Amino acid sequence: MMRLGTRASALARTQSAWVARQLVAGGEGDSDGFQLVNVSTHGDRDRTSPLTRIGGTGVFVSAVREALLAGEVDVVVHSLKDLPTLPADGIRLAAVPVRENPADALLTRAGVASLDAIPRGGRVGTGSPRRAAQLMLARPDLEVVPIRGNIETRMAYAERGELDAVVLAAAGLHRLGFEDRIAESFDPWQFLPAPAQGALAVEVREDLDRESDLARALDALDHRPTRFATIAERTLLRALEAGCSAPVAAFAEVTDDNRLVLKAGVYGRNTHLVRESRTDTPVTAASAEAAGRALAEDMLAAGARDLLAEEWLA
Numbered sequence: 001m002m003r004l005g006t007r008a009s010a011l012a013r014t015q016s017a018w019v020a021r022q023l024v025a026g027g028e029g030d031s032d033g034f035q036l037v038n039v040s041t042h043g044d045r046d047r048t049s050p051l052t053r054i055g056g057t058g059v060f061v062s063a064v065r066e067a068l069l070a071g072e073v074d075v076v077v078h079s080l081k082d083l084p085t086l087p088a089d090g091i092r093l094a095a096v097p098v099r100e101n102p103a104d105a106l107l108t109r110a111g112v113a114s115l116d117a118i119p120r121g122g123r124v125g126t127g128s129p130r131r132a133a134q135l136m137l138a139r140p141d142l143e144v145v146p147i148r149g150n151i152e153t154r155m156a157y158a159e160r161g162e163l164d165a166v167v168l169a170a171a172g173l174h175r176l177g178f179e180d181r182i183a184e185s186f187d188p189w190q191f192l193p194a195p196a197q198g199a200l201a202v203e204v205r206e207d208l209d210r211e212s213d214l215a216r217a218l219d220a221l222d223h224r225p226t227r228f229a230t231i232a233e234r235t236l237l238r239a240l241e242a243g244c245s246a247p248v249a250a251f252a253e254v255t256d257d258n259r260l261v262l263k264a265g266v267y268g269r270n271t272h273l274v275r276e277s278r279t280d281t282p283v284t285a286a287s288a289e290a291a292g293r294a295l296a297e298d299m300l301a302a303g304a305r306d307l308l309a310e311e312w313l314a
Contacts, residue, residue: 001035002214005064005073008038009150011172016077018175019097019202023075023217037073039064065091068205074214076203080196080230085238088203094215095202096230098223100171102198102251104131104191106184107158107173108165114184115139115165122164125157129247131167133267134191151176171198192249192265192274195233199226225254228288232262235292240266240300242308250292258282262291266299268307275299 002024006016016036024033040063060082068076069090080096087093106115115138118124125147126132132144145163147154151172157163159181170185208215229252242248247267254260260283263276277295279287296304 001033002075003035003037003073005037005039005067005076007060007064008040011151011176012077012079013038014175015079015200019075019077019095019200019221022097022221023214037067039067039073065203068203071205074204075218078201078203080199080201080234081194083196083201083234085234090206091203092206092208093201094204094208094218095222096227097200097202097221099226099229100198100200101174101185102193103170103188104167104186104193104197105170105173105182106165106167106186107155107181108183109158109161109163112164112183115186118142118164125154125163125166128167128194130192130194130249130267133247133269133272134249134265135167137267137272138191151178155181169193169197188251189263192251192263195237195248195250196230197251199230228252228254228260228283228285231285231288232260232292233264235289236262236264236296237292239293239296240304240308242266246308247310248308252288252291254283260288260291262295264295264299266304266307268310271307273299273302273304273307275302 002020004016004020006012013036020034061078061084064076064078065088067073112118118139120141121143123143123145124135125145126135127146127148135142135144147157147166151168154166154168155178158166170182173179173182202218202221204218232252233250236250237248240248250262250264252260252262260279263274265272265274275295275298277291279291281287
């Protein structure tokens, strides 16, 4: 039986179970052939401190990877946006499944239909410096309130009326069946998401037999357009030397003619920088990486490093 390591949250277990069903024979929703193994992470245990304070990049990842390396599990699943951008020794990113909705979504208290409908001076919750920055660009009159917790906890702030709205990733809401709670879904080309938002990462030990049934199933699960897009986004993040909690946004897509379009933003308190690029040749993993690096270099030359030095939601 395949042992799949996962964080214990409802979203993590839902994501991991979906991956497991794709990997086991005849995966149509039953649990035959796999076991979910809960792994507690530092990010799960500390749900009050801002991510920027407790470690940011990797805070939800290290313990799950340690279980994989120790042989306690065979496969681990993460939200790809939570992964550090540098590879981990002894671990291989075996599959990036097709991406769920990459957008950010607004959930509101009763009587508020959209971001524009929030009363002047309204209070909006998020734990993300990137989201905070873009909210303030769209509505500088709003008060952005730092919040933490699982999806249900954060939704409750708006549903109980403690806040006028909260901003969450649409992907998690869709995966948990909460899409009907979304008041407004932002255009990801305008309200740029976190690098790799909506995508999953499936990791195995580097020494997994490439000819095994599991390796072949992982290869079939890998979605090349999603992998290429997220390579570009995460390479840009790494080249900017910014963590997953930094005010950096990036979104890429592979077009119908197999070109890569990449758009990214870096946000300071009083100014921001947005750039976009498009590859001239059919996209590959190497060209996606090159596109991310080139756009990051362009942004650094334009002053991105100074913006990254500013603090958000500290």
